[in-house]
Amino acid sequence: MDVKHILVPGLGRRDVSAARTLREDTLLAAAAAVAAVVIALTTSGNGRHPDALGWVLLLAAHIPSAFRRRAPLRAFLGLVVCVAPYHALDYNHTAPMIVSMTALYTIAATGRTLRTLFLGAGVLGIMLGVKFAEGMTEGKEALRISGWIVAFLLVGVIVRVHRQYVASVVERAERAERTREEEARRRVAEERLRVARDLHDLLAHSITLVGVQTSVAAHVLQADPDRLDRAAVAKALDDIAETCRTARGELRATLEVLRAGSDDGRGPLPGLDGLPDLAEAARTAGATVDLSVENMEAPPAVGAAAYRIVQEALTNAVRHGGPGLTVRVGIRSRGDALHLRVADDGAPPPSPSPGPEPDRPPGFGLLGMRERARSVGGTLDAGPRAQGGFEVAAVLPTGGHP
Secondary structure (H helix, E strand, O other): OOHHHHHOOOOOOOOOOHHHHHHHHHHHHHHHHHHHHHHHHHOOOOOEOOOHHHHHHHHHOOHHHHHOOOOHHHHHHHHHHHHHHHHHOOEOOOOOHHHHHHHHHHHHHHOOHHHHHHHHHHHHHHHHHHHHHHOHHHHHHHHHHHHHHHHHHHHHHHHHHHHHHHHHHHHHHHHHHHHHHHHHHHHHHHHHHHHHHHHHHHHHHHHHHHHHHHHHHHHHHHHOHHHOOHHHHHHHHHHHHHHHHHHHHHHHHHHHHHHOOOHHHHOOOOOHHHHHHHHHHHHHOOOEEEEEEOOOOOOHHHHHHHHHHHHHHHHHHHHHOOOOOEEEEEEEEEOOEEEEEEEEOOOOOOOOOOOOOOOOOOOOHHHHHHHHHHHOOOEEEEEEOOOOOEEEEEEEEOOOOO
16 A cells, blocks of 8 residues: 555546545554554543444545545535534544544645635634533644644645646756657757758769869860870879769768767868869869858858759759859858859759659759758758859858857
8 A cells, every 4th residue: 555645636547547546545544443443442531432323424424535645525514514523512522533643634735725715714604603602611632633633724725736736847857858859859859951952062062073173184085095195184084083082081071970979979060161172173063153242251051052053053053054054152241141142154954844854863962052041041042044044042141140
């Protein structure tokens, strides 16, 4: 038997069945009945010994206690129905004290404070009125007993308030735990998306450059085998090797995030100072790149977003622009925003068809650029130019990002 859950109604486990509650309260009522019988047989001077009717009333008063936690108010009223005539017939007044105080305590521990006040005032008022009507001696004795009544009611109120406090603490702890789990899942999802975007930008850019540079070397080899331009072939192969080394370094830095246990493993973010290298890599692929950066200072997150947008835009231009491609990259700082524009005069990327080819799934370049812009609170527009070619324009706020 768990005494704590019997004496403190509603405290502790939430999965206690109704049958177990009834069994525990029945055992408590039986123990109180045994104690009442012993008190009635061994004490005197506080009422007469019970006769047959007194024993029936005394034992019957303990039956509602078996339902004190399931129906506290009705159990108390059932107790009053038996105890009131018992005391009126002047039977031993001490014998039903345990069950009476237990009922009052349960009322205070399970009900509202206002109900407890009304019920306690009613019990005290009736008892004192009856006793003082019998005489001052009886009235003084009733005042002594009323102190016990008030004490049990106060204990019940304190237990109820403590139970509510504990329940609120547990609820806050559970809510905080759920919030932490949701935040952890959100961070994991954001980190996975960030790594996926980085890998896409890195691999698409590097593979595109390697493909273009390989095509240049193959063209040199096949154009005039008898007058082989060894310097051009060597330069193309050197460009391929440099592109591979750069891609390997960036790939290693990106994959370190997956091995790190915290955000400290991210490493330095790419920024606006890396734009000249992107432009030079595009030039090695045969494109003419005009880079104009008005202000190289920007918050790290904004600089990284701008870098990746320019990287993807150059990759798409080199991949789809065709020979004789000219790309103009312009970055201006106006007010609290970074204005970025990448425009080329080549062929625009092919628009996705309703049914993509089975061996060529739709790309994520434009989607990734828009996600980059949204990640810092910016916007991005991309589409074909009226005079030919393709243009990417983005506005990245800098004021709200440290």
